[in-house]
Amino acid sequence: MKIALIAPPYPLEEVPSPPLGxxxxxxxxxxxxxxxxxxxxxxxxxxxxKLKQELNAFGPDVVGxxxxxxxxxxxxxxxxxxxxxxxxxxxxxxxxxxxxxxENTLSLFPGIDIIVKGEGEATVTQLLPVIHTPEKWETIPxxxxxxxxxxxxxxxRPFIQDLDALPLPARHLLPMARYQALGYPVSIxxxxxxxxxxxxxxxxxxxxxxxxxxSAGHIADEIEQIISLGISVINIADDLFTASKRxxxxxxxxxxxxxxxxSWSAFSRVNTVDTQILKLMKNAGCHSVSFGxxxxxxxxxxxxxKGITIDxxxxxxxACREAGIRGHASFIVGLPGETRDTMNxxxxxxxxxxxxxxxHFLSPFPGTAVREDIADYDLEILTDDWDQxxxxxxxxxxxxxxxxxxxxxIHDATEQNRKDWEELKIKYANKTATPYEQMQVGGFYRxxxxxxxxxxxxxxxxxxxxxxxxTALKALSEKAATMAGLxxxxxxxxxxxxxxxxxxxxxxxxxxxxxxxxxxxx
Numbered sequence: 001m002k003i004a005l006i007a008p009p010y011p012l013e014e015v016p017s018p019p020l021g022x023x024x025x026x027x028x029x030x031x032x033x034x035x036x037x038x039x040x041x042x043x044x045x046x047x048x049x050k051l052k053q054e055l056n057a058f059g060p061d062v063v064g065x066x067x068x069x070x071x072x073x074x075x076x077x078x079x080x081x082x083x084x085x086x087x088x089x090x091x092x093x094x095x096x097x098x099x100x101x102x103e104n105t106l107s108l109f110p111g112i113d114i115i116v117k118g119e120g121e122a123t124v125t126q127l128l129p130v131i132h133t134p135e136k137w138e139t140i141p142x143x144x145x146x147x148x149x150x151x152x153x154x155x156x157r158p159f160i161q162d163l164d165a166l167p168l169p170a171r172h173l174l175p176m177a178r179y180q181a182l183g184y185p186v187s188i189x190x191x192x193x194x195x196x197x198x199x200x201x202x203x204x205x206x207x208x209x210x211x212x213x214x215s216a217g218h219i220a221d222e223i224e225q226i227i228s229l230g231i232s233v234i235n236i237a238d239d240l241f242t243a244s245k246r247x248x249x250x251x252x253x254x255x256x257x258x259x260x261x262x263s264w265s266a267f268s269r270v271n272t273v274d275t276q277i278l279k280l281m282k283n284a285g286c287h288s289v290s291f292g293x294x295x296x297x298x299x300x301x302x303x304x305x306k307g308i309t310i311d312x313x314x315x316x317x318x319a320c321r322e323a324g325i326r327g328h329a330s331f332i333v334g335l336p337g338e339t340r341d342t343m344n345x346x347x348x349x350x351x352x353x354x355x356x357x358x359x360h361f362l363s364p365f366p367g368t369a370v371r372e373d374i375a376d377y378d379l380e381i382l383t384d385d386w387d388q389x390x391x392x393x394x395x396x397x398x399x400x401x402x403x404x405x406x407x408x409x410i411h412d413a414t415e416q417n418r419k420d421w422e423e424l425k426i427k428y429a430n431k432t433a434t435p436y437e438q439m440q441v442g443g444f445y446r447x448x449x450x451x452x453x454x455x456x457x458x459x460x461x462x463x464x465x466x467x468x469x470x471t472a473l474k475a476l477s478e479k480a481a482t483m484a485g486l487x488x489x490x491x492x493x494x495x496x497x498x499x500x501x502x503x504x505x506x507x508x509x510x511x512x513x514x515x516x517x518x519x520x521x522x
Contacts, residue, residue: 023169045457066095083111100367177518194239252284270316278323288326296349327355334362336377463514472513
């Protein structure tokens with residue numbers, strides 16, 4: 001059986017990392033004996049024509065994709081095109097959005113055959129042997145499909161208890177050199193589950209309230225595999241990495257024992273860390289920890305069932321400073337009952353913490369308590385256009401605040417950051433920036449340029465150039481500089497660095513020089 005898995009496009013500002021959920025599904029499909037290909041349109045250009053050509057060349061029996069709310073519409077549109085073009089192909093979709101909006105999704109997008117709810121690995125493993133016999137689909141727990149116009153929701157799927165039994169994510173199917181060129185960390189999970197009840201989050205409903213842990217040895221094996229790909233930075237994407245101090249200790253000790261040279265970050269909660277555990281994490285390579293603090297108002301924290309206090313937030317920030325770890329605090333604007341005073345409380349706490357921080361707008365995703373029990377809250381959701389669920393502007397209102405007032409508040413609160421950044425760019429252009437500032441601004445331009453090279457298929461379209469390699473590189477640099485709106489020297493230096501690191505390769509083909517991403521399969 002041939003299975004095509006599609007990673008739908010995802011914007012650069014949302015920090016795209018290699019799609020973890022998709023590589024877990026790919027791994028169980030391979031373990032079941034299928035021939036699997038991942039068509040990654042996060043770090044490659046996407047067009048309808050290209051999608052059709054690539055699927056036609058592969059000839060899949062099954063095409064699957066997953067998405068979050070923000071890129072759901074594009075993912076669903078891709079499966080609709082697949083179904084129109086290859087009607088005999090079975091189409092599947094998974095991920096947090098469709099897990100909680102399955103019936104709407106199937107009604108709006110008849111091109112999707114099956115929705116896989118929640119954790120997908122066991123479901124897909126059980127589904128594949130009967131995928132071509134729809135009359136047996138009803139026996140598979142954890143799916144939703146339509147049968148002669150009738151919606152069929154099968155029995156719920158229990159959570160996978162032994163995470164070590166899952167095959168390691170099939171990262172070998174991804175164009176990893178492209179992700180390495182971008183420089184973003186590779187995500188892993190060390191546990192699934194979240195014991196907390198925050199009303200704006202899907203974690204607990206998606207992966208259960210009981211935390212299930214992978215063993216330290218199993219995680220370290222995966223990290224060794226990641227290091228062997230030439231990757232040195234990872235992000236632990238657990239909902240709550242520090243759920244158990246004993247487990248964190250075992251994990252850190254294992255990394256140190258194996259002398260694994262990896263730099264990593266993790267998501268935590270302010271009531272689950274202290275200086276001692278953070279020092280242990282730092283010693284094992286942890287460089288930063290992110291906390292969802294959400295609000296500086298004690299009443300608001302109770303209302304959203306956050307389960308933390310302002311004092312705990314301050315202590316956690318202090319512990320980060322004492323341990324020498326970068327702390328990052330995340331705040332949400334637009335929670336139920338938000339007022340100018342509660343926003344000011346958040347701003348005040350943000351300043352007092354003295355760690356890195358950011359404000360986001362509430363996105364009331366399908367499946368969250370804040371959306372499903374909206375009648376219980378002082379909140380009105382203003383749109384179901386999923387493209388707007390990116391937390392970058394307000395899509396809700398409260399009795400006290402309009403979305404425009406919330407947008408204006410954040411605009412003012414972040415005004416200084418924007419001014420500082422513009423000044424940095426001017427210093428960079430005038431060559432008066434410090435080495436650290438040069439690295440900051442140069443790194444930003446470099447990342448933007450590489451993302452454009454990737455998503456515009458730039459190398460593929462400009463790869464056959466003059467015979468002489470040096471002349472060809474100059475010609476490519478000129479074209480890339482024009483495309484990215486950057487100066488020639490910077491562009492040439494970046495391309496030379498990508499070549500030196502082996503992310504891009506140069507070869508002579510039919511008497512001409514061509515440039516290819518290192519994962520190019522031809």
